[in-house]
Amino acid sequence: MNKTCNCGILGLGSSFPEKVLTNHDLEKMVDTSDEWIIKRTGISERRVLDEDMPTYKLGVEAAKKALADAKVNPEEVDLIIVTTETPDYLSPSMSCLIQSEIGATRAAAFDLNAACSGFIYGLSVANQFIKSGFYKYVLLVGCEGLSKVVDWKDRNTCVLFGDGSGAALLGPVEEGYGIITTYTGADGEMGKNLTIPCCYIASRDIEARGGEAKRTLWMDGSEVFKFAVKIMEHATIKVLEDTGLSMDDIKVIMPHQANIRILEGAAKRLNIPNDKVFSNLHKYGNISSASIPVGLDEAYRQNLFSKGDNLILVGFGGGLTWGSAVIRWNK
Numbered sequence: 001m002n003k004t005c006n007c008g009i010l011g012l013g014s015s016f017p018e019k020v021l022t023n024h025d026l027e028k029m030v031d032t033s034d035e036w037i038i039k040r041t042g043i044s045e046r047r048v049l050d051e052d053m054p055t056y057k058l059g060v061e062a063a064k065k066a067l068a069d070a071k072v073n074p075e076e077v078d079l080i081i082v083t084t085e086t087p088d089y090l091s092p093s094m095s096c097l098i099q100s101e102i103g104a105t106r107a108a109a110f111d112l113n114a115a116c117s118g119f120i121y122g123l124s125v126a127n128q129f130i131k132s133g134f135y136k137y138v139l140l141v142g143c144e145g146l147s148k149v150v151d152w153k154d155r156n157t158c159v160l161f162g163d164g165s166g167a168a169l170l171g172p173v174e175e176g177y178g179i180i181t182t183y184t185g186a187d188g189e190m191g192k193n194l195t196i197p198c199c200y201i202a203s204r205d206i207e208a209r210g211g212e213a214k215r216t217l218w219m220d221g222s223e224v225f226k227f228a229v230k231i232m233e234h235a236t237i238k239v240l241e242d243t244g245l246s247m248d249d250i251k252v253i254m255p256h257q258a259n260i261r262i263l264e265g266a267a268k269r270l271n272i273p274n275d276k277v278f279s280n281l282h283k284y285g286n287i288s289s290a291s292i293p294v295g296l297d298e299a300y301r302q303n304l305f306s307k308g309d310n311l312i313l314v315g316f317g318g319g320l321t322w323g324s325a326v327i328r329w330n331k
């Protein structure tokens with residue numbers, strides 16, 4: 001066992017399919033309008049994979065960029081955690097597919113499914129391995145292909161989601177920097193409000209899908225919406241209390257990107273200006289567990305924060321699950 005140390009983000013990378021699906025494209029597929037989608041969700045377009053392209057390829061690209069950004073070789077990585085609710089295979093895991101393709105030959109690899117909260121859950125796991133000195137470098141990749149599981153005939157859901165990947169290379173950082181705290185939670189009772197059946201499909205799932213045994217995403221949008229606003233407020237306050245920081249100490253809130261009205265609703269409850277809450281939802285829609293690392297990557301490159309700034313990461317999603325973290329930026 002090595003000496004204990006702080007864990008921080010050493011490198012970031014993102015990747016998207018080239019194909020852009022706009023709201024106008026969706027107008028031709030379901031009974032919807034650009035105006036409705038923008039007003040009710042804030043989304044203008046999303047990226048979607050070609051049908052014959054596996055999702056993990058996005059993770060490979062994002063992972064390579066994060067390693068290059070951190071100036072760490074693939075052979076130095078000790079562990080790969082891929083957060084996903086849309087794996088290409090149940091086995092092998094996406095993390096094993098990525099491990100092989102990037103040449104991280106020494107790395108252990110497993111997938112973690114906490115739906116859209118996955119990146120925060122993964123951060124919490126990676127933090128334990130690095131803080132304890134057990135591993136030096138953990139590659140955390142949020143990798144999602146929601147286009148492969150949405151029902152393209154269901155206007156309630158197909159306008160909301162997209163594909164993408166964001167990766168972070170985590171490793172030891174100087175004292176006082178990096179992950180200050182993480183918080184994770186779940187309410188399995190509420191899980192029935194957002195389902196994607198896989199090896200089993202219950203009669204309740206068939207009923208929700210209009211009598212068809214489709215293994216597509218189904219959601220009670222208004223139940224999830226109410227949950228999301230409340231839990232974003234709760235998870236943000238929880239990590240502020242745990243760290244003794246106040247909202248004035250926080251430079252940027254980096255939330256999971258699901259709906260602009262959820263972000264604005266939570267900002268209002270937290271009594272903070274909307275511009276403190278990062279959003280890139282208009283370009284990508286909801287890319288599940290990839291949204292937070294993608295947002296971090298973009299915001300960092302836009303110089304929205306720098307070394308020593310405190311950030312709150314906050315996510316919520318299927319399960320239902322939630323999570324938040326405070327990071328003092330170390331780069």
Ligand SMILES: CC(C)(COP(=O)(O)OP(=O)(O)OC[C@H]1O[C@@H](n2cnc3c(N)ncnc32)[C@H](O)[C@@H]1OP(=O)(O)O)[C@@H](O)C(=O)NCCC(=O)NCCS
Pocket residue numbers: 031032033036037040041116155156157159219220221222224225228258259262286316317318
């Ligand atoms: C899905 C969501 C955008 C719906 O927005 P909403 O304002 O709550 O809309 P409602 O569900 O009240 O539906 C209002 C009407 O719009 C319709 N509608 C739904 N999707 C539509 C679309 N794409 N285009 C046009 N009309 C649509 C509904 O059918 C409904 O019509 P009706 O009144 O005739 O039945 C919103 O509930 C949401 O964002 N929920 C959370 C989703 C989420 O974040 N999930 C992932 C969490 S990780």
